[in-house]
Amino acid sequence: MSAIEDLRGWAVVISLSFIGWEALSLWNPRFIPDPAGVVIYLLSTDPRELLGNMAITISNSTQGFFLGSLLGIGLICLSYFSDLLRSSIRVLNTVVQSISVLVWTIIFVMVFGVLSFIPSVLVTAMVVLPVVLSNLITSMEAVDEKLLDLTFLLGASRKDELVDVILPSSLPYLASAARVGYGLALRISVVAEAFGSSGGIGFMIVHCYNLMDPKGVFAWSLFLVVLMIFVDKLVFKPLERYAMRWKL
Amino acid sequence: MEAVIVEKVTKSFDEKLVLDRISFSVERGEFLAIVGPNGSGKTTLLRVIAGVLKPDFGRVEVRGSIGVVPQENLLLPWKKIGSNIELGLKFRRVPEEERRDKVRKMASFLGIEEYLDLYPWKVSGGIARKSAIARALVLDPDILLLDEPLTGLDISSRENLTESLTKLRGKITVILVTHSMEEVFTLADRVVMLTPRPARVASVFRTGEISERDLKDFLMG
Ligand SMILES: Nc1ncnc2c1ncn2[C@@H]1O[C@H](COP(=O)(O)OP(=O)(O)O)[C@@H](O)[C@H]1O
Numbered sequence: 001m002s003a004i005e006d007l008r009g010w011a012v013v014i015s016l017s018f019i020g021w022e023a024l025s026l027w028n029p030r031f032i033p034d035p036a037g038v039v040i041y042l043l044s045t046d047p048r049e050l051l052g053n054m055a056i057t058i059s060n061s062t063q064g065f066f067l068g069s070l071l072g073i074g075l076i077c078l079s080y081f082s083d084l085l086r087s088s089i090r091v092l093n094t095v096v097q098s099i100s101v102l103v104w105t106i107i108f109v110m111v112f113g114v115l116s117f118i119p120s121v122l123v124t125a126m127v128v129l130p131v132v133l134s135n136l137i138t139s140m141e142a143v144d145e146k147l148l149d150l151t152f153l154l155g156a157s158r159k160d161e162l163v164d165v166i167l168p169s170s171l172p173y174l175a176s177a178a179r180v181g182y183g184l185a186l187r188i189s190v191v192a193e194a195f196g197s198s199g200g201i202g203f204m205i206v207h208c209y210n211l212m213d214p215k216g217v218f219a220w221s222l223f224l225v226v227l228m229i230f231v232d233k234l235v236f237k238p239l240e241r242y243a244m245r246w247k248l
Numbered sequence: 249m250e251a252v253i254v255e256k257v258t259k260s261f262d263e264k265l266v267l268d269r270i271s272f273s274v275e276r277g278e279f280l281a282i283v284g285p286n287g288s289g290k291t292t293l294l295r296v297i298a299g300v301l302k303p304d305f306g307r308v309e310v311r312g313s314i315g316v317v318p319q320e321n322l323l324l325p326w327k328k329i330g331s332n333i334e335l336g337l338k339f340r341r342v343p344e345e346e347r348r349d350k351v352r353k354m355a356s357f358l359g360i361e362e363y364l365d366l367y368p369w370k371v372s373g374g375i376a377r378k379s380a381i382a383r384a385l386v387l388d389p390d391i392l393l394l395d396e397p398l399t400g401l402d403i404s405s406r407e408n409l410t411e412s413l414t415k416l417r418g419k420i421t422v423i424l425v426t427h428s429m430e431e432v433f434t435l436a437d438r439v440v441m442l443t444p445r446p447a448r449v450a451s452v453f454r455t456g457e458i459s460e461r462d463l464k465d466f467l468m469g
């Protein structure tokens with residue numbers, strides 16, 4: 001897709017969203033503030049407050065993301081050396097996948113308290129883990145048998161195989177997992193923030209809700225959307241392209 | 249003295265017979281070409297000889313170490329050409345200094361020194377094929393298995409590679425499989441012709457004993 005087409009797509013979606021939003025705000029002005037008002041609210045918010053809460057959210061989701069990813073990669077590496085571990089990890093993946101974010105949040109908030117950032121990190125990790133596991137399991141199944149035959153003939157040990165063939169060939173899968181996973185991480189960490197009181201964008205959204213300040217709710221939500229789009233465009237899109245550079 | 253003995257090798261893939269009682273042997277230092285149509289079972293036969301596929305019946309005896317050059321090259325796209333060639337040496341825990349040295353020597357033997365720092369997906373098919381050959385040769389194998397090494401290359405790379413392969417004659421035992429007789433007529437000492445699938449040995453002859461013209465007549469029927 002060309003950059004021009006891409007830009008046109010963005011222009012269509014953004015203008016349609018604003019038109020829809022404007023219409024909704026005319027229909028129910030009490031709870032749906034108009035876009036211009038929200039943008040002005042956002043621009044007049046103390047930048048330190050914006051950046052401070054953004055930093056908390058990014059820190060929570062990034063830590064959760066890395067924790068979940070490393071856990072996933074570690075488990076997959078282990079599973080490469082034992083059939084029992086391999087099947088256990090598949091089951092674990094299914095189980096973790098079926099536990100609701102709400103359940104994780106409440107459990108971790110009960111354990112670590114509302115003032116801690118740890119629940120947000122752990123909840124995020126638990127959501128990222130199955131994404132990474134599923135992608136890596138698929139990538140292991142997709143490794144070319146012929147490639148493994150060849151490395152075997154070249155004298156590779158099981159560990160060499162893992163380090164020099166399996167993990168690098170799963171990089172494209174890992175990059176897509178990272179893209180999906182970090183998007184999820186950003187969206188999920190704010191839910192956990194909302195339950196605690198250690199700050200972050202999620203906390204601010206609920207804070208504004210409690211103050212009956214719909215403009216604030218919309219402004220912080222808009223801020224979160226913009227943040228997610230920027231992170232995706234500036235970090236994960238390029239990362240994905242890099243990981244698949246030989247397929248381009 | 250034989251380097252490889254293939255005896256009544258038979259292989260099926262779910263009821264589909266691919267190799268049917270294949271027998272032949274290869275002398276040490278000989279350049280043997282195995283010629284058969286596409287899909288006849290040549291790659292399967294090489295995999296059996298390499299030991300990564302067990303025959304259902306029959307046996308293979310290999311006297312010496314084997315180097316393999318697969319049809320698809322199978323160079324790792326995340327490693328530069330130099331690191332790809334080095335792979336087997338690294339797996340065998342050869343010290344780094346020595347690895348570099350061997351890779352450089354092998355690359356210069358095949359005329360690909362200038363490509364060592366490029367990624368495999370940045371070079372032509374001919375260079376990639378030579379890199380895969382270098383990866384096998386750098387381990388100093390007694391027997392080299394080449395799967396369709398000239399297929400898919402343009403004429404000048406084909407000539408260039410043929411020249412390099414000629415330099416191997418007599419130095420090492422080579423088994424080359426191909427679907428094209430013309431490709432190997434000048435390279436091989438001996439040719440094993442296979443039938444279409446299921447592959448059986450149709451005939452075996454020395455290239456010195458038959459002229460290219462006779463061969464064409466023979467092939468045309
Ligand atoms: N792993 C496999 N599983 C099932 N069928 C296979 C497998 N490998 C090869 N075959 C079949 O065996 C036949 C011979 O294949 P191959 O040895 O690759 O032929 P060639 O190299 O002569 O073109 C083909 O019909 C192919 O589909």
Ligand SMILES: [Mg+2]
Nearest residue numbers: 290291319395
């Ligand atoms: Mg083949």
